[in-house]
Amino acid sequence: MDQAIQGLESPISRPMANFIPRSIHHSITLAKKNMEMGGQTKMDGDTLEILGNIYKTTTGDLGLLTDQARTSLELFHEGKYGIEVAHQPKFLGGERFVVNKLSLGAALSAQDPEFYPFFYLADYDKVHAELTKTHFPLVNSSTGFPLSVDQEDEKRFDGAGIRYLPLPPQEYTESLLNTLRENYLFSINTCVQEGYKGNLLEERLESAIRHLKRTLHASRSYGEWFLRIIGTITNIYLDHGYIFLISSNEDYRKILTPHYEYILQHRERYIQIYQEIQETFTNSGFSSPLRDIKEDFVPFFYECPEKSCHGHRIQLSATKAGSMIVLQGKCPACNMLHEIVTSRSHPDLADHVMQLTPRVESRQYLVSKTSIPAIHVSGTGETRYYTMSMPLMKRLDPDAMLPVIHFYNKVTTNTFITRYLEGRIINSGLNGFLDAIKELMKKVGKFNQLVRKYEDGTKMEKFLNETIGILKDMNEAMKELESTCQHHVESKENGKVLHDLDYYLANLFGQIAPERHGQESVFHWIDLCMKNGLSKVTRDYMHVYQPWLPPGLQVFL
Numbered sequence: 001m002d003q004a005i006q007g008l009e010s011p012i013s014r015p016m017a018n019f020i021p022r023s024i025h026h027s028i029t030l031a032k033k034n035m036e037m038g039g040q041t042k043m044d045g046d047t048l049e050i051l052g053n054i055y056k057t058t059t060g061d062l063g064l065l066t067d068q069a070r071t072s073l074e075l076f077h078e079g080k081y082g083i084e085v086a087h088q089p090k091f092l093g094g095e096r097f098v099v100n101k102l103s104l105g106a107a108l109s110a111q112d113p114e115f116y117p118f119f120y121l122a123d124y125d126k127v128h129a130e131l132t133k134t135h136f137p138l139v140n141s142s143t144g145f146p147l148s149v150d151q152e153d154e155k156r157f158d159g160a161g162i163r164y165l166p167l168p169p170q171e172y173t174e175s176l177l178n179t180l181r182e183n184y185l186f187s188i189n190t191c192v193q194e195g196y197k198g199n200l201l202e203e204r205l206e207s208a209i210r211h212l213k214r215t216l217h218a219s220r221s222y223g224e225w226f227l228r229i230i231g232t233i234t235n236i237y238l239d240h241g242y243i244f245l246i247s248s249n250e251d252y253r254k255i256l257t258p259h260y261e262y263i264l265q266h267r268e269r270y271i272q273i274y275q276e277i278q279e280t281f282t283n284s285g286f287s288s289p290l291r292d293i294k295e296d297f298v299p300f301f302y303e304c305p306e307k308s309c310h311g312h313r314i315q316l317s318a319t320k321a322g323s324m325i326v327l328q329g330k331c332p333a334c335n336m337l338h339e340i341v342t343s344r345s346h347p348d349l350a351d352h353v354m355q356l357t358p359r360v361e362s363r364q365y366l367v368s369k370t371s372i373p374a375i376h377v378s379g380t381g382e383t384r385y386y387t388m389s390m391p392l393m394k395r396l397d398p399d400a401m402l403p404v405i406h407f408y409n410k411v412t413t414n415t416f417i418t419r420y421l422e423g424r425i426i427n428s429g430l431n432g433f434l435d436a437i438k439e440l441m442k443k444v445g446k447f448n449q450l451v452r453k454y455e456d457g458t459k460m461e462k463f464l465n466e467t468i469g470i471l472k473d474m475n476e477a478m479k480e481l482e483s484t485c486q487h488h489v490e491s492k493e494n495g496k497v498l499h500d501l502d503y504y505l506a507n508l509f510g511q512i513a514p515e516r517h518g519q520e521s522v523f524h525w526i527d528l529c530m531k532n533g534l535s536k537v538t539r540d541y542m543h544v545y546q547p548w549l550p551p552g553l554q555v556f557l
């Protein structure tokens with residue numbers, strides 16, 4: 001991905017050349033160019049009508065069909081350019097990267113009046129801890145504090161479809177929100193001595209908790225609660241004009257039918273291309289971003305229709321039987337064997353489409369063949385998958401109109417907790433720490449000067465190149481600061497400040513577990529609300545998403 005962003009030529013970057021932008025401005029121009037060259041900015045009339053009704057009904061039912069959302073709906077009907085932001089339902093609205101994605105979608109659509117943002121809720125995923133648990137920062141903890149759905153529900157629905165997960169019981173939710181409040185108040189009281197600032201943080205915390213309560217009481221399911229949490233922020237408080245699509249919507253699943261049939265019809269070619277691209281990665285010295293597959297591979301899942309199984313996802317295997325193909329899979333919950341028998345050359349999946357869900361590598365193809373997004377806002381995991389799935393789908397179906405993939409920037413910020421810990425560590429006189437902080441601040445200052453200096457698009461390339469240099473230097477300074485902290489933690493020579501360093505690493509760098517690294521893994525949208533207020537929760541992201549900003553690089557504020 002870095003190679004493609006920098007315009008470097010390699011067997012990995014070459015197939016992604018038309019899909020990876022060099023800046024926000026380039027995303028817009030590249031997306032328009034791709035769509036116009038493809039000649040497929042218009043979808044067929046039936047799909048346009050069905051999808052338009054889904055957008056309108058879903059957004060309206062959520063109470064989010066604002067004037068700006070209506071404008072987005074009009075742009076959709078006119079065949080203009082959609083910017084897709086997507087995610088699974090996340091507990092309590094999710095970590096800050098969800099807001100980051102939504103902010104980038106809004107920033108991109110603001111660049112050109114012919115672009116509109118839409119949110120795709122991937123509620124086909126299964127229930128697992130990443131979606132039902134979230135971490136929050138805590139001043140005296142190197143792991144933060146986790147909150148999750150009710151354990152009985154988590155156990156009962158483990159592995160089931162996330163869209164079947166019910167709302168948490170009211171009594172449990174009240175207890176959970178009280179725990180949230182108490183832990184944050186502990187951090188505020190520990191870190192903030194000044195009365196006014198402490199009161200402001202407490203007020204903003206309460207506004208976030210009220211928002212969670214209001215949206216909970218208006219919701220009927222776990223997925224709907226998530227949509228109301230994020231949708232009210234984007235459309236009501238910030239007026240970004242998102243329109244919403246839920247992947248499990250029955251009318252939407254019906255229009256996916258011919259596209260599931262296409263990838264099944266070309267399944268053997270699919271496997272061949274998949275394995276060839278994997279080999280390219282291996283030969284280029286990279287590990288494959290997607291797992292190995294066998295000859296019986298089926299590029300979609302099947303949901304168990306038994307009511308008590310709550311949509312448990314079944315991995316299918318394929319067997320050829322003359323002119324027919326047999327797809328089979330056993331439900332892990334009820335052990336029932338499910339089977340689909342259909343023609344190999346002209347498969348018919350109409351009777352089964354309500355049970356079909358995409359895999360990570362086929363998902364964007366199915367979305368692109370229906371909603372035809374011009375740009376897809378991507379996170380770290382998605383971006384890695386797309387380096388394989390985009391070339392795969394383009395080779396499988398040359399007529400597919402695939403989107404530009406814009407990898408969001410990882411934005412790290414100081415908070416009231418990190419500033420408090422930073423002050424304590426500096427006062428301890430820890431060797432090298434203050435110098436590392438000063439060096440990082442120099443880079444931050446240069447970046448902020450650039451943000452203020454930019455006026456128009458006449459020197460876009462100059463600003464882009466200058467930004468890449470500054471952000472690379474900033475990243476090196478971040479690494480040096482982290483390395484300095486880590487060195488002192490490992491040496492254990494400074495016992496007095498050891499715990500503060502541990503807490504600092506967790507809160508600034510997200511080192512909450514060996515397998516998770518990065519501030520976004522521990523910081524929630526509530527932290528942004530406490531820093532900026534609910535009506536300006538995305539201010540940090542909107543500040544950095546300038547037209548010349550390159551994607552994927554880390555920014556420290």
